[in-house]
Amino acid sequence: MKTEIFKITDTGRQRDEIARAAAYLKGGEPVAFPTETVYGLGANALDGDAVKKIFEAKGRPQDNPLIVHITEKEEIYPLVKEVTDGAKRLMDAFWPGPITIILPKSDIIPGEVSAGLTTVAVRCPSHPVARAFIKACGVPVAAPSANISGFPSPTEFQYVFDDMNGRIPAIIDGGSCDFGIESTVISLAEKTPVLFRPGAVTVEQLQEVLGVEVKVDRAVLNPLQAGKKAPSPGMKYKHYAPKAEISIVRGSFADFADYAASHTNEADAFLCFEGEEKSLSKPCVTMGSCGDPLSQARRLFDALRELDEIGARRVFSRDPSKKGVGLGVCNRLYRAAAFRFLGSPSSIVLGITGGTGSGKSTVCECLKKLGAEIIDADKIARSIVLPGSPVLKSLAESFGGDILLPDGTLDRKALAGKAFSSEENTRLLNSLTHPEIIKECNEKIAEKRSKCSFIVVDAPLLFVSGLDKLCDVTARVDAPAEMRLERIMKRDSLTRQDAEKRISSQKPEATLAEKADYTIENTGTPDTLAAKCTGLFNKITARG
Numbered sequence: 001m002k003t004e005i006f007k008i009t010d011t012g013r014q015r016d017e018i019a020r021a022a023a024y025l026k027g028g029e030p031v032a033f034p035t036e037t038v039y040g041l042g043a044n045a046l047d048g049d050a051v052k053k054i055f056e057a058k059g060r061p062q063d064n065p066l067i068v069h070i071t072e073k074e075e076i077y078p079l080v081k082e083v084t085d086g087a088k089r090l091m092d093a094f095w096p097g098p099i100t101i102i103l104p105k106s107d108i109i110p111g112e113v114s115a116g117l118t119t120v121a122v123r124c125p126s127h128p129v130a131r132a133f134i135k136a137c138g139v140p141v142a143a144p145s146a147n148i149s150g151f152p153s154p155t156e157f158q159y160v161f162d163d164m165n166g167r168i169p170a171i172i173d174g175g176s177c178d179f180g181i182e183s184t185v186i187s188l189a190e191k192t193p194v195l196f197r198p199g200a201v202t203v204e205q206l207q208e209v210l211g212v213e214v215k216v217d218r219a220v221l222n223p224l225q226a227g228k229k230a231p232s233p234g235m236k237y238k239h240y241a242p243k244a245e246i247s248i249v250r251g252s253f254a255d256f257a258d259y260a261a262s263h264t265n266e267a268d269a270f271l272c273f274e275g276e277e278k279s280l281s282k283p284c285v286t287m288g289s290c291g292d293p294l295s296q297a298r299r300l301f302d303a304l305r306e307l308d309e310i311g312a313r314r315v316f317s318r319d320p321s322k323k324g325v326g327l328g329v330c331n332r333l334y335r336a337a338a339f340r341f342l343g344s345p346s347s348i349v350l351g352i353t354g355g356t357g358s359g360k361s362t363v364c365e366c367l368k369k370l371g372a373e374i375i376d377a378d379k380i381a382r383s384i385v386l387p388g389s390p391v392l393k394s395l396a397e398s399f400g401g402d403i404l405l406p407d408g409t410l411d412r413k414a415l416a417g418k419a420f421s422s423e424e425n426t427r428l429l430n431s432l433t434h435p436e437i438i439k440e441c442n443e444k445i446a447e448k449r450s451k452c453s454f455i456v457v458d459a460p461l462l463f464v465s466g467l468d469k470l471c472d473v474t475a476r477v478d479a480p481a482e483m484r485l486e487r488i489m490k491r492d493s494l495t496r497q498d499a500e501k502r503i504s505s506q507k508p509e510a511t512l513a514e515k516a517d518y519t520i521e522n523t524g525t526p527d528t529l530a531a532k533c534t535g536l537f538n539k540i541t542a543r544g
């Protein structure tokens with residue numbers, strides 16, 4: 001097949017050429033076009049047969065759904081069942097721009113686009129050429145990235161040409177893409193918003209606009225767990241794979257340089273940040289500057305292709321920061337590296353939570369035997385209200401001097417009576433104590449990092465207190481109510497009534513099951529619990 005190229009530099013003056021490219025799409029053929037993220041390979045989203053040709057041209061697995069591209073916010077309405085409040089907020093804040101929203105689909109979306117799912121992903125790009133092209137098509141345009149499946153997404157015309165020449169009838173050349181990594185993908189199809197793919201719009205920005213917490217799917221930074229179904233099918237493929245075998249060397253540049261120096265003969269090339277190549281001995285490809293994740297995103301896929309061009313078979317790569325847009329950079333890079341990590345891994349911090357009698361302490365004991373250092377959040381909570389402490393002083397100022405015993409120590413019962421008398425008072429108590437607990441806990445983690453690679457934070461209110469933010473991964477311990485009752489009756493010699501009272505007074509965190517990454521069901525014998533702890537330990541420590 002001959003591929004016609006349309007080079008567009010001025011959408012106003014080149015309307016005819018845009019119309020000619022659009023005519024291919026309207027005739028049921030796929031056309032590649034630039035967007036602000038990466039190049040897309042588009043077809044009429046309402047025509048299942050046209051969409052099939054995208055899958056053929058890319059060699060894409062049939063079960064991986066496509067994003068539908070529109071140019072105006074209103075055009076989302078016919079495509080979905082309902083535009084939720086959250087969706088409206090995101091559309092107002094970020095469209096047109098690099099974010100894709102998943103909602104339950106309407107009947108006009110063909111099964112080829114949604115790959116059999118009940119939802120559809122919709123995006124309104126900001127790139128002027130993408131907008132002019134989709135407008136000229138006059139239909140919503142389904143488009144994945146315009147690469148052969150499994151190769152890095154194309155950020156330049158030349159890469160699209162390399163992958164697609166002869167496979168599709170037309171490519172629009174619109175120069176380089178701004179962001180260089182694909183759009184942020186967020187699902188609003190369930191109660192809690194879930195981030196499936198990080199991009200230029202960050203988790204922090206999403207949370208600010210939505211006003212609720214956004215769950216980051218585990219698969220964003222981890223390989224898909226064996227036997228688990230991928231909520232977003234794209235997660236399960238070994239995506240973004242260059243030919244080179246990349247390994248991430250964890251730690252600072254000094255750690256990297258040390259590791260590289262003692263393993264030089266194993267590597268063909270290094271993937272590093274700008275300026276670092278001066279002190280490295282092998283050919284280097286750079287991926288932006290160290291403190292600037294946007295520049296890393298822009299360079300990443302080009303860098304991966306350059307590594308192939310220089311013929312590197314084995315590559316050692318720096319480990320970028322995961323903050324902000326950095327999460328998107330790590331998501332792509334870790335997949336490109338098939339989650340291979342080298343060097344001394346930085347410590348992993350696990351947050352454990354669970355109600356009284358659930359067996360949380362026993363789980364922590366098990367993990368300690370496996371080499372974990374335990375940080376007890378309750379102990380920290382007690383240490384920050386010792387006589388003379390600033391926190392105790394501000395508690396007395398806010399709740400009155402009668403929360404102090406004659407010797408100046410805290411009267412816990414009196415404080416509880418006041419603080420839990422209303423939601424407002426509880427919030428006040430939390431605002432006075434939680435920041436200090438977080439600060440102390442953070443210091444403890446920093447201290448332990450130097451001597452141990454696995455740290456556990458044992459916290460009854462892991463999520464309410466915000467301590468979960470200090471953790472890489474979280475788990476909750478759960479047990480049936482009757483079992484918990486019996487355990488605390490025996491442990492603390494309580495009557496059934498008192499035990500029931502204590503459990504119900506704890507107000508377990510309602511959405512714990514959704515928030516925690518893992519659940520340990522503590523229902524069996526101590527032996528089975530120990531086996532479960534070992535399983536969890538292996539899973540978490542092997543994750544990178």
Ligand code: TXA
Nearest residue numbers: 037039040065066119120121144145182183232233234
């Ligand atoms: O920036 C981008 O989003 C680019 C440009 C061309 O717009 N497009 C893009 O498309 O990256 P693609 O097909 O390469 O990636 C779409 C991702 C895939 O991981 C897919 O599994 C996921 O979005 N996805 C699409 N529809 C979904 C759905 N209904 N539910 C869950 N995941 C979905």
Ligand code: MG
Nearest residue numbers: 144145153182
């Ligand atoms: Mg893709």
